Amino acid sequence: MRAPSGRRGLAWCVAVAAACAIGTSAARAQRDTAGDQAEILAVMARGADAFNRNDAAAAAAVYASDADLVNVRGDHLKGAAEIEQGLARAFASRYKDARMKRGEVSIRFLRPDVALAYVTNEITVAGEGGAPAVHRELGLRVFVKDGGAWRIAALHNTPLVPR
Numbered sequence: 001m002r003a004p005s006g007r008r009g010l011a012w013c014v015a016v017a018a019a020c021a022i023g024t025s026a027a028r029a030q031r032d033t034a035g036d037q038a039e040i041l042a043v044m045a046r047g048a049d050a051f052n053r054n055d056a057a058a059a060a061a062v063y064a065s066d067a068d069l070v071n072v073r074g075d076h077l078k079g080a081a082e083i084e085q086g087l088a089r090a091f092a093s094r095y096k097d098a099r100m101k102r103g104e105v106s107i108r109f110l111r112p113d114v115a116l117a118y119v120t121n122e123i124t125v126a127g128e129g130g131a132p133a134v135h136r137e138l139g140l141r142v143f144v145k146d147g148g149a150w151r152i153a154a155l156h157n158t159p160l161v162p163r
Contacts (some may be wrong), residue, residue, distance in 0.1 A: 036109070036150070040117060043143070043151070043152070044062075044105070044119065044141075046061075047062040047152075051087075051100045054091040054095070054097070056087035059083075060084035060087060061080075062152055063083050063155075066153075067153050067154060068154045069086070072137050072159045095125060098124065100121050100122070100123050104119070105118070105120075106119075115142075115143040115150075116141070117143060119139045121136070123135055135159060137158060137160055138157070138158050140154075140155070140156050141154070141155045142154040
């Protein structure tokens with residue numbers, strides 16, 4: 001195929017260059033998103049690991065300093081320090097030896113530095129008479145990328161009731 005000449009040739013060259021640039025930008029954005037998704041999943045894994053070790057400080061470390069957390073009971077914790085204190089209280093009582101198992105995760109980027117993640121979790125705790133009790137929850141996490149690191153800016157958990 002021979003490229004057109006003259007003005008039409010110039011327009012053709014500009015169109016081809018633009019298509020190449022758009023394709024390259026889209027491929028780069030897709031690669032960047034995949035890397036960011038992996039980083040967000042790693043943040044969630046660190047938080048779940050800390051939860052399973054009943055380590056309130058490590059679990060709170062995945063949150064931004066000004067984060068908000070609303071748990072399934074409706075408690076609203078504000079800031080990483082308050083989140084750590086709330087987790088420490090939970091680990092000393094109802095979540096002593098609790099285990100979290102992550103289920104489905106869906107991540108959507110609102111901007112390159114802001115993402116929403118819907119996450120289902122199963123939490124196993126000691127129930128009546130020591131028998132394990134399992135509850136499922138759906139959480140919405142708002143992630144922000146600040147200084148090159150992803151952190152949770154807000155988390156809201158809702159209990160999932162079997163249907």
